[in-house]
Amino acid sequence: MSTQHGENNRSIDRDRLLKRMSDARESGDGKQVQGALEEAKRWLSDNHVGDNSVRDAQFRLLRAFPPLR
Known part of the structure; x- marks a missing residue:
């Protein structure tokens, strides 16, 4: 059961990160973009x-x- 719970948490965290990255891309705010890229890294x-x-x-x-540079 703990393995299932861990996988669910990781999936939720990944979905939140993907949402954050999408929002940053749409907003065009440099700080949001940089923060999302750092979290993805x-x-x-x-x-x-x-x-x-x-x-x-991350590529997008x-x-x-x-x-x-």
Whole structure:
């Protein structure tokens, strides 16, 4: 049961992150975009490397708002 509960929590957290990334992209607010990208980077580095939905959203954000160099 605890494994199921952990998976449900991870799924909820992923959905919240995807929503945050979508909202940031729609708003165009640089701070929201940067915060969402930082959270996505943490999410992917915390053993969620194969999470394609987060990776796809991250790609869309970076494409819409390329980092300043």
